[in-house]
Amino acid sequence: MAFVEQVVSASPLLHLTTMGYSMEGRALPVVVVGDVEDASPEAVLATGKARVYVQANIHAGEVCGKEAMQVLLRSLANGAHAEWLDSLVLLIAPIYNADGNERVKLTNRRYQHGPVAGMGQRYNAQDLDLNRDNMKLETPEARSLVAFWDRYDPHVIIDLHTTNGTRHAYRLTYAPPLHPNTDARIVELARAHLLPEVTRTLKAKYDWDYYYYGNLPWRGVDAERGWYTFSHQPRFLTNYVGLCNRIAILSEAYSYATVEERILATLRFVEEVAEVAYRHASAMRRITAAADSVDIVGRELALRATYERSSEPVEILMGEVVEERNPYTGLPMLRRLDVRRPERMPEFGTFRPTETERAPAAYLVPGDLNEVLNLLDDHGIEWSRLEVAVALRVERFVIDSTTVAEREYQGHHERTLFGDYEETEVTLAAGTAVVRVSQPLGRLAFALLEPRSDDSLVSWDLLGDALDEARYYPVMRTFQR
Template sequence: MKRFILQRVAPQRLLSLLLFGVVVFGSNIGFAQSSTDLSYLLTAPERSSFEETTRYDEVMAFLRVASAQSPMLHLTTFGYTTKGRAMPLVVFGDVADATVESVRASGKMPIFVQGNIHAGEVCGKEALLMLIRDLAEGRHRNWADSLVILMAPIYNADGNERVNLFNRPRQNGPLAGMGQRPNAQGLDLNRDHMKVKSPEARSLLQVFNTYDPKVVVDLHTTNGTRHAYHVTYSPPLNPNTAPPIDTYLRKTWLPEMTETIRERVGWEYYYYGNLPYRRGDPGWYTFDNRPRFNNNYVGLRNRMAILSEAYSYATFEERIMATLYFVEEILNHAADQRTAIEQVIATAEAIPLAGMDLGVRFQPSMNQESVEILMGDVETLRNPYSGSSYYERKDTVYTQTMPEWGAFEPTETARAPAHYVVSASAASVVGAYLDTHGVIYSSISEADERELEAFTIDSTTVSSREFQQIFERTLFGSSSSKWVAVEEGSLIVSTSQPLGRLVFYLLEPRSDDGLVNWAQLDKWLEPGKDYPIYRSID
């Protein structure tokens, strides 16, 4: 199958040609309407022998041209970056336009795929551009029978434009540089899903709240351990994720895709992991349980989430293609198994939380059986433009048997209440966060007295180091039942809603990633006083 034509074209000339077509011919470009051949429409890597990555203006021009070729492609925006750049969203499906109303009216299952949350990890952006071009040429039309696909190829658009030859210096290309990890505020957008301090994250949550994608795919590049996989992946890692979602991803979806890609291209994919750095027991260790990370956050929303991490020491071209194959197979499975996926989600949403013990603190857990990990090696090469060294994978492949630490387990739990009562004094702050996350709640119109469970604060500790511009806080204390004067304007937040697991994680006083951790309730945290959010006694 012909996928692209490599030729060297100056980026300024390419951008001028694309913009000329959009401006002169408008959204219906005459020269392309008579043909589905878009071989002239190249990404920056394709036209530069994979030495460059696509810049923001080029991305926007590319998307305008591609979306004009098919009535099934619709280009819109879903928010703005810190620097005011519009964040593009391409909607593919049997829909009239890109609006939430049209997507919902279609009756098809929405899936959201994003690239470039870390703008030095650019293979996802390039893979999505190539996929959008394929869709514009008429490929994969069968997906529209059951899916609406929402694609955001350049989420961290500001970081994308801060190209530097010394960003991610050990990564194997693009040799002409790539963007930076944080956004323009200096925030890591893949740590911002709970505290939501960036305009980008606020915009992303609006996508989740309105389009309500049933599956979310997040595309990255990984480095570190010298393994032999082209892509490593992960389902949600927080143990509070509904078991039906975790089971379906681990037992069905991810293993089936691994086998399909092995048969298709002969490449190996496996669960994300690394060997310990310098010290620690040998093993294959996954990353983190906290919902500040995209895939863990989505899991707490009772939705499917898949993390993709292309191997950074593979060539830039291979990383792009490995990511593209992965996304294609995710969408193939989703299209074929739409009913099964929706049934799993419905089952997860129907699980009552009240009275259930859920985790607030966690530790890695070791799988019962050791696994064979495919290991590799690299050679050191020199970037001809920067003079710095980088790694390129060798063809060496060998197996190493080791324990796998691929999940987490609670070290501390709390009982999920039927509902929380947020004191009137904290209602404005907490309510704003609940609104941002799409949580349903109500306000108390008349003061009364209720028997509730209160968390009485003994002490607090604050991190000695700032993280993401915040000093994280930990709360200590004990719970007991008491009669509480509930003032008018207090909030009732039920856990009997699709976002009930997220509600628990945001509001619990001992949560390792909730509002307390992110120092958003400091005003109310005094030793000897009650935490300003009470729990119902059921």
């Protein structure tokens, strides 16, 4: 905080604000960098420029992004990249998981190559993973973030991490939004233009290899050898952003590179993404606006998904590490060696639907399900109430059976409903909430409200006991406009 306060005082182009607070009441800083009057959303939106939001330290042991963003802020304050501000406003949030950052231990992220004097922890003060909270919004951090996005509406969002997975030879790996319901133009912009261009530039400038995030199958998992990305689910921040029609990039520095190298790898990546955003700012604004105006009603959308195998094998650069010891704990940590061992293997970097439903015209939520309606509000999903009772042809989901996971995950036991929709005529009470799917956040509403969606109100068991003996899922839907 001392650093961001000092750096904003060094340049009229930098302005400090906060997106909100952590559970323990720490302000979550955002530095607004641009040709703006002040840090307010009104001032930022009034520029009409493309907005790029960069966030570090969601997992507070993955510290290199936090350092890289301070380096970037310092150089921006010194006048570097001044041309970016012709078409961009940058919103830089260097320390999202501020409470986790305070819980320094020398044994957090044990095999990571430092900082040898320790690093923060993955979870926030509630012991929750902020990168699994984007659908249920149970943490003040995620709620602050979503409210901030609602006010500043960034076009591009970069989420900075560090991976300690497979020993590969990349300086950094990345991912675009992965949910199959993401608007095709958003995905194409990231996969066909932004990421290839950034990758080519970094290779040409520094001879550093960057590629899509992936891992070999985890030990004990019976799967074909290949390059597997993580998940399509919107509980993950970048997948969530994609479902909200914005361009998102996950950035994963490599745990076994030295701290200095990780900071540099992250800094260079963010700089090149910003460079492309600067040159193609109007395309970014056009594409996100076009995605917002798509009417998805009647489209067949994914409820659940699985990895899609690439038709051809791809070349993955495998690497090697050597064991060293943390001088203070004496415990082993790993350091990358400058080895590139190309191996051809299938890639599992995208997802295909395993189950689909047609997007309805509207969902009908009983007027007294306040927790559901509050959550829709928190996400910025629009809805309205019926002023009078209405007789309507609807579909309601008949529950055949329900399973609840034995294992607790992020404080919940995952629930799955089995059953089918049936058509019926009902009289909806006055006060029933109508959530129209033809709105910018229609894809998100579908993911939250469909009973078989795999990252929904049901799967997080947010409807609680209401479903235990229920014959019907309480939220109905209609195809009538």
